[in-house]
Amino acid sequence: MVYDVIVIGAGVSGSAVARELSRYEGNFCVLEKCEDVCEGTSKANSAIVHAGFDAHTDTLMAKLNVRGNEMMDELCRDLDIPFKRNGSMVVCIYKETLPELQKLYDRGVANGVKDMRILSRSEALEMEPNLSDSTEGALYAPTGGIICPFRLCIAMAENANENGVDFRFNTKVENIKKHEDGLWHIRTNNGEYITKYVVNAAGVYADTIHNMVSMDDDKIKIIPRRGEYCLLDKEVGNHVTHTVFPQPSKFGKGVLVSPTVHGNLIVGPTAVDIDDPEGTNTTAEGINDLITKASDHVKNLPIKKVITSFAGLRAHEVCHDFIIKEVKGADHFIDVAGIESPGLTASPAIGEMVGNMLRDMMQLKAKENWIATRKDVVDPSGLSIEERNELIKKNPAYGNIICRCESISEGEILDAIHRPLGARSLDGVKRRTRAGMGRCQAGFCSPRTMEILHRELGLSYEEITKSGGHSNIVVERTKHQKGGEQ
Template structure:
């Protein structure tokens, strides 16, 4: 029995959970996967949009701008990387220059600060690798880049540390309002009850909504393919570069990432499968072709991985946030597609305010707004590394050579609040496996650590929960647990 149950531990659900953790109530997050950040939140552009694209007066526009404004303080409080690198919408057809003025006017009405229309010369001076066909650009200095995994995980960890329960591998099957005036949620792991429910189920938000309301909604999964390029070409552009938008979205962007890679994407393909995150040759070819229209000499041969994500598109193309008219005490956060990542802190704030008023909530005296992230050894000086290794020798043992991730960082990822239990869980918290070899070398060593620290048998260690086991069966029994050992060179750092 809880005061509030949040369905979904993506960036929206975690933002709501963190906001509710300010108040003296019992809150629980139910997540059908084995970890936070397993759905739409794990596969997107990693962009904090300025807010000029959404139509004036929509929740998308209002919450995008507010979420953008909140990111500086939030990133400091939660100890996550965030950079305002600025964004540019590039026009390559002279007859379409009026479209930049329309975006500029919309942005001004939405409250976006610092917008400027650049001439061809100004745009090329800022970004020399823009297409020679560039005619002008809309520049938004408040645009930014962030790590979506770290934002999602940090908000969830902070909520957990402030008393919110998280139940993983718990899928909601049915919801009914009982005679006791409580919501009864039937799951694959038993029944949960709550006074209020918040639906933050991403592409499944329509299924959850339609369990309780006669006014049905439909979420269409909109697949977006991406390519991630190696860090050695991460400086090909310094701003986030957009084409002029269409009715299918903001188009194929090219942007640096907050960790130094270059990202290209997404496409926009409506599908029926809510789990359809497979990439296609057609999708990848399409995004490469479109990105090349706006960027000169795009170093696409430096791709280290491709992936696809799903946007939760609702036909009215606006966020659906608020109490359902025919289901009192049930709050929707549905249709949260782009700019959902940018808007997530503001969505949490909005839902928190709705429930604060309805439930007459009182803030805790001991709410902790800050959270300390995993120690990042990358960028530390030799002296700092040596001090760290003296305190904990595990920081002298490199596990992921591509990203230079140490055993100490992986141990922190496993044992911190809501710690990692799978290879992807470790990857999203530390970047071990995200580099050039895409976990080809570090996976066995990471598995050894998971086995040793959590006691999970090798045959049950997964890539991302469920049935995604890495080692289906043993082929040889030896005297030890593994043919390889973590015993490696540990000592002081002697060079930069």
């Protein structure tokens, strides 16, 4: 088959582009090197919808940040995912840097951010009592919000798939060339794919993909920027109610403290440039650094309530702006590169921008029957007792609790497995249902989840992984039984 467009990368940018393409008639495909969507940068970030005051005016970052923020309410309603505008605060703790808040405010106004205001010390502490005693003032942006990054990415990919977009997982791009037939031939570990247009949304590998096709004077360089985080128990999830930032620096927005949309408290990230595009390990130095920095702006930080730490990578390009354009000398090859923070916020607008570019370049025709909505995994916790009892009566699997920490039932896990682009690993189940995200961090529910994956997908226990690749849980057996499995 010759595709009309192939998107490389099933992170939040690639999935947003795929959803926009699914509005049109045509054959579209997403190639992803990992075993699931949302396996790279999109799975490990601050889960923040930024208001848009930080990015420099007249950059793509600023434009798409504000547009993406504006799109988020309707998008989350359509895709049935949680989103809350809890508001953000940039806190100043040094009197001599108070004028910088005004500059940030002015930039936000220029970017089109609505309803911001500068708070005095007393106003800031009244709104957020656990701010540092050193607080001098704050910039308040009510349009800031919190979201589940996994659910956003998965929802856009599922919706694209339901509208006809193909997804090919465990498919790593090895080389790309344009042949004499005028088509792009993409060699992968799973064979060759042919397409008229390519969208490069490969995250920290976007430079590798770009440099396969670009001219010598048009190479780009992505620097993986590691950010480490601590996630705290729901017991302390209301320590702050807004997203609290320090004043930003050249390395980014700094270490934030924020509630999550699921009721936890998140602290992070650090910002360290590294060479390894897979370097998502945490370090004692990094965790200690983020705790110290967060405590400068939020007092009595309940850091002993940490249930896990993790690290993610941002695809930092040296120009520090999104790169979204047709590659010089490579007709019909579009970069979506350098998508670092606020990439999650901007993703709907990135999808819209690239979708419009391809619509105009290819004269795409809109579908008459495009489906804008999808339903998320059923969440019994949002039902009344009567509704939940009725659900269990119809399907007893919803009465069988698998993950005790998050009260996730077998019914939810079955839904996660059997829906479009369903889960194939423990992390795939976790990102769709939160099974394994609670206090015990999957210590108790993993074996039971593996039993369900084994039963429903026909996978042997040796084939079940944490997150695809070589992350096998069961490596070998110590006992064997004739005529059957032990």
